[in-house]
Amino acid sequence: MSTTPQLANTFPATLTLASPARATPLDDLAAVVAAYQPRVYRFLLATLRDRDAAETLTQETFLRAWSARASFRSDCAVSTWLIRIALNLARDHTRTGRFRFWKHLSTSAVDVSEIAASLPNRDATAESNLIAQQQVAEIWQTVGTLSPRQRTVFLLRFLEEMEIPDIAQVTGLPIGTVKSHLYRALNIVRARHNPAPANSSARQTP
Amino acid sequence: MNLHTATLPSQKVIPAQLMPAHLTPAQLDALLSPNASARDAAAAEAHLLLCPACAAELDHLRDSISLFRQASSNHASRELNNLQPLSLPTRSLLFPALQPVHWFAVATTLLIALLPLQTFRPRPAQFTPAESYSVADTTESDAALLDDVDREASASVPTSLQALADPTEEDSSALSLQAPTNAPDQTPNQTPVQGKD
Numbered sequence: 001m002s003t004t005p006q007l008a009n010t011f012p013a014t015l016t017l018a019s020p021a022r023a024t025p026l027d028d029l030a031a032v033v034a035a036y037q038p039r040v041y042r043f044l045l046a047t048l049r050d051r052d053a054a055e056t057l058t059q060e061t062f063l064r065a066w067s068a069r070a071s072f073r074s075d076c077a078v079s080t081w082l083i084r085i086a087l088n089l090a091r092d093h094t095r096t097g098r099f100r101f102w103k104h105l106s107t108s109a110v111d112v113s114e115i116a117a118s119l120p121n122r123d124a125t126a127e128s129n130l131i132a133q134q135q136v137a138e139i140w141q142t143v144g145t146l147s148p149r150q151r152t153v154f155l156l157r158f159l160e161e162m163e164i165p166d167i168a169q170v171t172g173l174p175i176g177t178v179k180s181h182l183y184r185a186l187n188i189v190r191a192r193h194n195p196a197p198a199n200s201s202a203r204q205t206p
Numbered sequence: 207m208n209l210h211t212a213t214l215p216s217q218k219v220i221p222a223q224l225m226p227a228h229l230t231p232a233q234l235d236a237l238l239s240p241n242a243s244a245r246d247a248a249a250a251e252a253h254l255l256l257c258p259a260c261a262a263e264l265d266h267l268r269d270s271i272s273l274f275r276q277a278s279s280n281h282a283s284r285e286l287n288n289l290q291p292l293s294l295p296t297r298s299l300l301f302p303a304l305q306p307v308h309w310f311a312v313a314t315t316l317l318i319a320l321l322p323l324q325t326f327r328p329r330p331a332q333f334t335p336a337e338s339y340s341v342a343d344t345t346e347s348d349a350a351l352l353d354d355v356d357r358e359a360s361a362s363v364p365t366s367l368q369a370l371a372d373p374t375e376e377d378s379s380a381l382s383l384q385a386p387t388n389a390p391d392q393t394p395n396q397t398p399v400q401g402k403d
Contacts, residue, residue: 157239
């Protein structure tokens with residue numbers, strides 16, 4: 001994945017000079033932004049489905065991370081810590097009625113066709129490419145119907161490819177609860193994307 | 207295809223009672239996740255050899271989720287490339303900075319809200335010179351009136367040292383006739399006081 005330096009260039013160099021007494025991996029903010037911005041932005045974009053909100057909250061994530069860098073302990077990865085901050089910001093943002101109101105009127109909402117059209121060029125026929133776009137659109141729409149916790153856990157697991165203990169650390173949920181949300185989300189996804197829907201009644205459910 | 211029968215690669219049909227249960231969500235997660243443990247994956251893959259339905263379902267889901275991950279990553283990267291350089295925010299998104307027009311709107315709203323309160327607030331009684339003068343005149347006139355009353359009351363009672371009226375003057379007979387009724391206790395040397403108007 002290519003990193004983009006736009007946001008990294010916006011942070012002034014003076015932020016790297018004022019370092020706390022104990023050195024942390026977050027002291028060089030520009031380097032941290034360049035390394036982790038695509039991941040944070042991707043997660044926020046998939047969660048909020050609004051590019052303006054994702055952009056703003058991405059910037060806010062790194063600003064808060066840098067402000068609270070003294071509290072960062074090395075018991076987790078930097079990416080895990082950043083995703084946790086981003087998730088908390090997204091929760092606070094979506095709780096407000098203002099977000100729900102502007103979500104209906106926003107022109108920066110991500111359309112499912114944009115996601116489906118973002119597939120890499122594959123050496124395949126036009127028909128198979130069309131089928132692939134349809135598969136992506138179905139997953140995108142199904143993820144949108146999940147509950148907020150199920151969606152968060154599903155995205156952290158299959159989009160960010162995080163381990164279950166890391167997801168528990170990010171979300172602040174017990175591991176058993178994380179598994180429960182993940183398995184329910186998987187059941188919903190597999191029920192809607194089963195190539196043989198007639199057989200779904202014979203599937204074992206937890 | 208019946209889910210409770212399956213064919214091995216050697217085309218041998220397995221009866222339903224010998225078929226293991228289908229993939230659980232935990233096994234499906236272990237197969238879909240790229241970094242699942244080998245033990246969970248091995249147990250699930252053993253089932254896939256016997257259940258083509260689960261194998262087809264797994265292939266379809268694995269392909270869909272992989273495509274979803276690729277498409278989301280590409281879309282996010284493309285959006286980041288299109289972003290304009292942003293300035294560092296000075297305030298939190300949850301507490302956005304107020305622009306001057308916002309301050310003006312807040313001040314105007316407060317002014318409009320407080321104006322009726324100021325208009326209908328009860329005012330204290332104000333001092334007016336005209337009323338004070340009229341009060342003063344009334345007091346003086348009342349005092350003068352009381353003085354007149356006192357003077358008349360005191361004057362109506364004749365004193366013993368008051369000089370006698372001249373009997374030669376006019377209406378002396380009338381006065382002499384009225385004297386017993388006005389002052390019955392008067393001595394013979396006293397003459398009745400001439401009545402006042």
